[in-house]
Amino acid sequence: GEDVGWKGVVTVRVDKREDGREVEARVRKEIQGLEALINKSNHPKSNRDVRRRDPVTPQDTEEESKNSERRYESWINLISKAIQYMNLGNMSKVVLARCVPYTPPGAINVSSTLSSLSASFPECCTFFIKLPRRPAFLGATPERLIRLRGTRMETEALAGTIGRGRNADEDMENGAKLLASLKDRKEHQLVVDEIRGLLAPISRNLNIPPVPSVRKLKNVFHLETNIEAELRDDAELFDLVEKLHPTPALGGTPRDVALKWMAKNEGWERGWYAAPIGWSDREGNGEFVVAIRSALISEQDSKVWLFSGCGIVPGSNPESEWEETNVKLRAMLEALRADSEA
Known part of the structure; x- marks a missing residue:
């Protein structure tokens, strides 16, 4: 590649009482720091370059790498814009998502993909929707919006995420880190408070645990609060769906904003x-x-669109949120690749 020339200037404040050797040592230290910074900037595969990649887009050609780079920059800009808006006091949380196109290496077998999802995520609800002459929509969602039996209702707040560890010790550490995260606890509490406010006026009894638990999936941990209510007699299922959806785990707060x-x-x-x-x-x-952790699949022309989202609050880090969506994308991607390898 083309060599890049760098020119740097090191400025050191000198006290007239200092010994010349001390000054020389400080200058050398500053120069070494500058050289390290230049070497890091020139490194062709820095950690930042790796983080910019998404797991869906191949990196085999320059154009494919550019596509991944553009998605990364667009996401970082979007999250930064949302945080700036929240810092003005206009909203407390917004849930943003990515739609990433994927071209599988071979024909798609939706049935095999569903079987793979169900086997990998037995604690989730695997779903499939197919209308005539339309792409199939499928996924494995961990999030229940509502279960209603008579006047007894169950729902949940599921917000706050961290990836699983590479071993048992790191797994335990990540679970504890999630519970201790002020950012994730705040994000989770926004969902709990919203659901409480919606259900309290229509409930005889409302049971909400004071602190969340950690829900374990194959790829991630979530903060979870299970909520139970004994509703008044006039509560109806579809009215409740409309009232609850989207919770701040899917839309944000204030909801309309x-x-x-x-x-x-x-x-x-x-x-x-x-x-x-x-x-x-x-x-x-x-x-x-709620139909998250999902994909739209056109078997006829072998096209796939993968979906992944995350909650953004004022304390969010755009790069961390990018990696969270990548972790969620990989779950569906692995199911599709298992299908193509079967």
């Missing part, structure tokens, strides 16, 4: 992603989940 900001700035139409999906019987019982 966050959704408006998201629609204006996110840059793509979510469609079914993060929508409520579920069932109801003739007695009004039913269960709905």
